[in-house]
Amino acid sequence: MTQSIVVQVGQCGNQVGCRFWDLALREHAHVNQKGVYDEALSSFFRNDDSRRAGGANYTGGRIIALKARAVLVDMEEGVLGEILQGPLRQLFSSTQLISDVSGSGNNWAVGHHTYGSTYREQIVDQVRRAAEQCDCLQCFFLIHSMGGGTGSGLGTFVLKLLEEEFPEVYRIVTSVYPTAEDDVITSPYNSVLAMKELTEHADCVLPVDNQGGVVKVEKPFDAMNNIVANLLLNITSSARFEGSLNMDLNEIAMNLVPFPRLHYLVSSLTPLYTLADVNVPTCRLDQMFSDAFSKEHQLIRADPKHNLYLACALMLRGNVQLSDLRRNIERLKPTLPFVPWNQEGWKTSLCSVPPVGHTHSLLTLANNTCIKSTFGELRERFLKLYRKKAHLHHYLAVDGMESAGFSEALSCLSTLIEDYTHLESPLMPNAPRLSIAT
Known part of the structure; x- marks a missing residue:
């Protein structure tokens, strides 16, 4: 049985991550009503029953103390403090949590360079400890946001660390992107600087924006956290439960990423529901497939049907x-x-266990050139600030940050957009000029 480790960075990453752990426990409790520590649970949890010989390897009795296979990082204490006081506190030991007090001030450079160098060894130690408690580590899930300082800066620093320390382990990143209405004025800088690191060091990125697929609800961020957590539940379902056609997590990158850098996947969920939804109507099976390819169900604002898969x-x-x-x-x-x-670029999987309260669900992951429009809008917001050199001094005052970092990040993003655009060219030969992943 393979295991995965979830690394949560920043306020958004930890809020989404904890919603994932909450919902995952509900699913396992619904299926595993005898409370026995089994292979399904071992994929993301370990049994920390220290009173029995064998500890985490013990599988014969009732669950005593589940611990999440996770590392939680934030440079402010608020969210991690709430976790230690909240209903999930027993899932995490204090050593799994790494925090500071002052935060990154919405500055990618502070998160990446200042806190990255300060906490490097501590983060590596905690990730290694989590890895040593796995029999067969298959994947890292990194959850973070792009608009702030800690999620974007320290999150992408951690991504590089994972590649350096565990180069053979897949890195799937869930990135929450800011919208044009984001109240952090420097979020375009943070996002574009982070994009360069995601392009170079991730195996797959699942971009989500704070408005993708969410109708107007009272607490939009809670709703979005719930939707992203359900995305993670569905993508990991084959690793956690049996099915007639299960998909390994490493098959996602192997089958959906023909070019190493073009690894941004547009996701959609059916049914799409939020915390505010109490009774979600059952969706007819054929309608569920149709909905999965409608832009209303995308988790990022995009329209794949008018672009190339x-x-x-x-x-x-x-x-x-x-x-x-x-x-x-x-x-x-x-x-x-x-x-x-x-x-014939289709990959399919069937997991027999539906989400709690539903008869069936569908997650669609599309590698589609429509993502270039999202990146193009982000580049325009970046350039509006960069042409005026607005707020640059806040970044350049940070040790390790140089002005060339901005131009390099912009160039990387522009090249990414050009690569997607090239694939849509009617003159494109059947043998593409981009190097195919092997």
Whole structure:
């Protein structure tokens, strides 16, 4: 059985992460009603029953003390303090939490350079400790936001550390992007500086924005945290439960990323529900597939149907037959334009355990050129500040930060946009100029 470790960085990363742990426990409790520590639980939890010989390897009795396979990092104490006082406090030991008091001041450079160098050894030690408690470590999940200082700066610093220390372990990153209405004025700087690191050091990135797929609700951030946590529940379901056609986490990168740098995946969830939804209507199976390819169900504002698919994964949960899956793929194929050299670029999985309270659900992960429009809008917001040199002095005053870092990050983002645009060119040969991942 393989295991994964969740690394939560910054306020947003820790709030989303803790919602994931809460919902994951509910799913396992619903399925595992006898409370036995089994392989499904061991994928993201360890049994910390120190009173029995064998500790985390003990599988014969009732669950005594579950601990999450996680490292929690924030440079402010507020959210981590709430976790230690909250209902999930027993899931984490104090050594799994790394914090400071002053925060990063919405400055990527402070998070990346100042706190990165200060906490490097402590972070590495905690990640190694978590890794040593795994029998077969398969994947790191990094959860962070892009607009602030700690999530973007320290989050991408941690991503580089994971690559350096565990180069063979897959790194899947869930990144919450700011919208144009974000109240952090420097968020375009933070996001573009972080994008360079994500492009160079992640295996897959799942971009989510603070408005993607969310209708107007009383607490939009709570709703978004819940939706992102459900994204993570669905993407990890095959690792946690049995199914007739389970998908390994490493297959996501292997099958959906034909070019190493073009690893940004547009996700959609059906049914799409928030904390405010008490009774979610059951969605008909065929309608669920149609909804998954509508922009209303995307977790980032994008419209894949008017752009090219490089590859697409359908991750189903619940009582769904393989014949239903094949029939709907054939029905939708004519409406979904794929690149000419990967017309059969579909990856599918079936997990038998649905989310609690639902008969079935569908997560779609699409590698689609539509993401370039999101990145283009981000570049424009960056340039509005950068042309005026606005607020640059706050970054350049940080040890380790140089002005060239801004131009390099901008160049990296522009190249990424050009690569996606090139794939849409009608003159593009069947043998693309980009190097295919091996």
